[in-house]
Amino acid sequence: MTTIKKNVDVLVLGGGAAGVCAAISAARSGLKVLLVESQGCLGGSRTATGVDTFYGFYTPKQQQRIVGGIPWELAQQLLNANAAFERRNTYGAGTGITYDVELLKVVYENAVLTAGAELLYHTYASLVHQSEGNITNVVLANKQGLTEVTAKIYVDTTGDGDIAARAGAPFEKCDANELQSLSTIFFLANIDVETARTISHAELSGKMKAANRSGDYVLPREEGSWHVTPHSGIIQANMVRVSGIDATDPYALTLAEVEGRKQTQEYVRFLKDCVPGFENGSLIGTSHYIGVRETRRITGEYQLTEEDVIAGRRFDDGIACCGAPIEDHRAGADTRWVYVQGDGYYHIPFRSLLPQGIDNLIVAGRCLSATHSAQASARNSAQCMAMGQAAGTAAALSIAHGKAIRQLPMILLLNKLRSQDVIL
């Protein structure tokens, strides 16, 4: 088979929240950028898995907005189009921005293409070749066959750190039983929202416990939640819990998809039978693929820790702010919540995006260098987008100044980010 060859300045692998913002920021600097995504839409966990609320823009207690730049620009587009609304202090995570998932796909595409990046769907980044600490090319696989892409800088925004791992960078991954659980998100139509709202979150949880005790239902998670969407009578539910799965194992991931859909049917049956307002509900959609919260965490030049998160630690190379609590969806019926102290936010250091041992690679998003607990805070979507913007900007500066990413003077990167309305 002939292998097609292609050259770009920046190759962004994975078009989720982080990859989209990395591609936009690098392309806005005038570079030749290719954004590769295995699905047929942008957004990853933000769209294809049905998750429809940005958390992390605001600190939960102080309600201070701590993320600006490209993420805020994109959220504003949704709010201005009346396709999103702010939900105050929901379930302990602070104010969220709930949006129309279908419109976010279009907003992301417009922003990437207007910035001048090239977009390639239905394409999987497979082999990674490296020599003496530099990636030499990444091989893409799609219906056309294989394409070998050579870039000056590679950005790994696959969520799972696929590229860094295949390049030989060190990473951590919990045992399957300790990894955060997976969730199939589902949407129901024909809900009497006013009636459903009379049941508090605690009461709903009580009904789930009672349903399990009755032996008539099997509901693995007893404190899942639902919320309204921008569409009348349609709600989104985050209730399913599939534990003990390492999502980098495709066989385990397949079992998780099957189990997630099975649980969805059970939760829908429970809601219709037991919860006022849901009697006439119809299941109108589940995630295109099951939501994965945690797999590989790359070992970077710095590993963000639970202590950093709780203390609200600031770093000289902080490229994004995060006030999201640690929200650890461990196995079992509940979720562990721990809040950031002090003024309610900490910094994500640039070094947490730099994999050890590979010079022309930067990671962004949920595969950043962090402990399990710290990742359970930093993985929020506003922060993943902010990390993406920082990664794309760093790639552009590195090329413009002819310096390796690690050698970039921090003042240069931080000033550039501030000029892009990034809050530091």
Ligand SMILES: Cc1cc2nc3c(=O)[nH]c(=O)nc-3n(C[C@H](O)[C@H](O)[C@H](O)COP(=O)(O)OP(=O)(O)OC[C@H]3O[C@@H](n4cnc5c(N)ncnc54)[C@H](O)[C@@H]3O)c2cc1C
């Ligand atoms: C069930 C669930 C509920 C959540 N709820 C919220 C919430 O309410 N609010 C909030 O702020 N955050 C929430 N999060 C967290 C947040 O959505 C994610 O952590 C964040 O969006 C991750 O973004 P990312 O870009 O790092 O990764 P991902 O969203 O995982 O994106 C990675 C992208 O890369 C693509 N890809 C992967 N491998 C390859 C490859 N080899 N080649 C090509 N493409 C590839 C994938 O298809 C995907 O599009 C939730 C997460 C989950 C799973």
